[in-house]
Amino acid sequence: MSRFEFSREPFTPERHRARVADPVAGGYASFEGWVRNHNDGRGVLRLEYEGYEALGIKEGERIVAEAFERFPIAQAHCVHRLGVLEVGDLAVWVAVTAAHRDAAFAACRYIIDEVKNRVPIWKKEHYAEGDSGWINCEVRSADAPAGSAPR
Amino acid sequence: MATTSADTPIAVRVEYFAVLREHVGRAREDLRTTAATVGELWAELDRRYAFPALGRVKVAVNDEFRDWSAPVRDGDFVVFIPPVAGG
Numbered sequence: 172m173s174r175f176e177f178s179r180e181p182f183t184p185e186r187h188r189a190r191v192a193d194p195v196a197g198g199y200a201s202f203e204g205w206v207r208n209h210n211d212g213r214g215v216l217r218l219e220y221e222g223y224e225a226l227g228i229k230e231g232e233r234i235v236a237e238a239f240e241r242f243p244i245a246q247a248h249c250v251h252r253l254g255v256l257e258v259g260d261l262a263v264w265v266a267v268t269a270a271h272r273d274a275a276f277a278a279c280r281y282i283i284d285e286v287k288n289r290v291p292i293w294k295k296e297h298y299a300e301g302d303s304g305w306i307n308c309e310v311r312s313a314d315a316p317a318g319s320a321p322r
Numbered sequence: 323m324a325t326t327s328a329d330t331p332i333a334v335r336v337e338y339f340a341v342l343r344e345h346v347g348r349a350r351e352d353l354r355t356t357a358a359t360v361g362e363l364w365a366e367l368d369r370r371y372a373f374p375a376l377g378r379v380k381v382a383v384n385d386e387f388r389d390w391s392a393p394v395r396d397g398d399f400v401v402f403i404p405p406v407a408g409g
Contacts, residue, residue, distance in 0.1 A: 220408070223382070230387075283409060287407075289406070294407040305341040308405055
């Protein structure tokens with residue numbers, strides 16, 4: 172089973188915690204990404220994550236495999252939400268166990284940084300003013316009906 | 323005179339995500355193209371849809387990242403990947 176997965180439903184870290192249990196582990200480090208109520212000076216009401224799941228799972232698994240090559244860790248796992256999320260919701264969870272804490276912290280940091288940079292996931296923010304925008308895509312427009320005629 | 327392979331249309335499926343899906347107005351389409359590379363396929367679709375300026379777009383063929391010079395073949399599944407924003 173892949174060490175990277177998507178979840179279309181809300182989840183708790185406790186549900187996946189057993190995935191990183193290991194008798195050789197003396198330390199556990201995790202990162203939770205939460206939906207915040209602002210970005211770039213604007214109020215954010217909620218957001219949507221869209222994923223290219225087939226490639227995303229492959230790339231996520233590659234990232235976790237890289238973490239195993241770079242750091243002496245015991246187990247690692249990452250879950251990323253898809254769908255509509257509200258402020259405060261858990262968006263992404265990374266957990267790593269290792270014999271010693273340095274490797275656990277470093278690998279956890281590596282995985283979340285690479286996931287943000289490489290996994291095909293897109294985030295649409297819905298703002299307090301009623302408009303919305305795809306982050307990093309430099310396109311912000313009012314919520315218009317989808318399928319407006321191409322030029 | 324025999325037609326070259328480059329002149330013979332091939333069938334590909336293109337899937338759109340996020341900003342591209344909204345811009346095109348659909349999530350996928352099956353089309354016939356004479357594009358030899360995924361870069362040429364992008365240019366062809368850009369002429370049709372006038373894609374928004376997106377910074378660095380990547381491309382995947384059959385669920386693997388590929389260079390823009392990668393060939394496109396009959397039956398391929400192509401996805402153009404706008405700048406990502408996970409986490």
